[in-house]
Amino acid sequence: GENVEQHPSTLSVQEGDSAVIKCTYSDSASNYFPWYKQELGKRPQLIIDIRSNVGEKKDQRIAVTLNKTAKHFSLHITETQPEDSAVYFCAAKFGNEKLTFGTGTRLTIIP
Amino acid sequence: GAVVSQHPSWVICKSGTSVKIECRSLDFQATTMFWYRQFPKQSLMLMATSNEGSKATYEQGVEKDKFLINHASLTLSTLTVTSAHPEDSSFYICSARDGGAPGNTEAFFGQGTRLTVV
Numbered sequence: 579g580e581n582v583e584q585h586p587s588t589l590s591v592q593e594g595d596s597a598v599i600k601c602t603y604s605d606s607a608s609n610y611f612p613w614y615k616q617e618l619g620k621r622p623q624l625i626i627d628i629r630s631n632v633g634e635k636k637d638q639r640i641a642v643t644l645n646k647t648a649k650h651f652s653l654h655i656t657e658t659q660p661e662d663s664a665v666y667f668c669a670a671k672f673g674n675e676k677l678t679f680g681t682g683t684r685l686t687i688i689p
Numbered sequence: 690g691a692v693v694s695q696h697p698s699w700v701i702c703k704s705g706t707s708v709k710i711e712c713r714s715l716d717f718q719a720t721t722m723f724w725y726r727q728f729p730k731q732s733l734m735l736m737a738t739s740n741e742g743s744k745a746t747y748e749q750g751v752e753k754d755k756f757l758i759n760h761a762s763l764t765l766s767t768l769t770v771t772s773a774h775p776e777d778s779s780f781y782i783c784s785a786r787d788g789g790a791p792g793n794t795e796a797f798f799g800q801g802t803r804l805t806v807v
Contacts, residue, residue, distance in 0.1 A: 610794070612795055612796075619780075619801075619803070620800070620801070621782060621798040621799060621800045621801050622733070622782075622798050623798075624795050627795055667732060667733065674721070674786075676723060676735055676738055677723070677735075677784075677796055678735075679732045679733045680732065681731075681732045682731070682732045684730075
């Protein structure tokens with residue numbers, strides 16, 4: 579089955595700086611890679627996703643890059659703000675298969 | 690986006706009793722729903738895949754007789770934690786995917802249920 583590794587587990591960034599979170603996956607057949615933001619006690623919220631036929635996707639301050647050859651994908655948050663503080667999870671899946679989540683990254687934005 | 694409603698949002702029960710959690714897709718049909726458990730400061734761990742009209746598929750290490758799943762319609766799946774114990778206290782979250790959408794699309798999460806067993 580799929581195995582997703584995520585790094586770092588915690589990340590502190592000065593407000594206004596950029597944050598990068600990286601994930602690797604094991605199943606080369608995986609073709610869908612979402613990123614979720616989860617605030618304490620709340621449901622995961624999809625913030626951006628990318629499919630395997632695309633190498634990069636951007637939505638305002640958030641971008642995701644995918645390297646299919648190396649089987650890794652990254653989340654980039656620019657101009658970070660205090661409200662970006664949360665736990666971020668990457669995930670991967672193929673077709674209708676189940677989502678496999680990374681272990682999460684606790685991002686803290688320092689004002 | 691599509692909406693998944695989970696109920697209750699929190700529940701406290703006595704040890705040995707059973708608790709039922711509902712997961713509904715409000716504006717789409719979900720042939721498959723997923724049940725996750727999340728312990729504090731940990732990732733979402735898939736417990737089982739709920740298939741409409743058939744038996745659920747459980748992940749390794751998850752007791753199917755303890756965590757009963759019923760997916761009787763295209764919009765409702767239920768998870769019943771039977772004979773609950775304090776170690777079952779956790780955050781349970783369901784997710785569903787729009788059955789009419791392509792396979793590689795997002796899953797929508799319910800708001801989660803915080804179960805506390807005392």
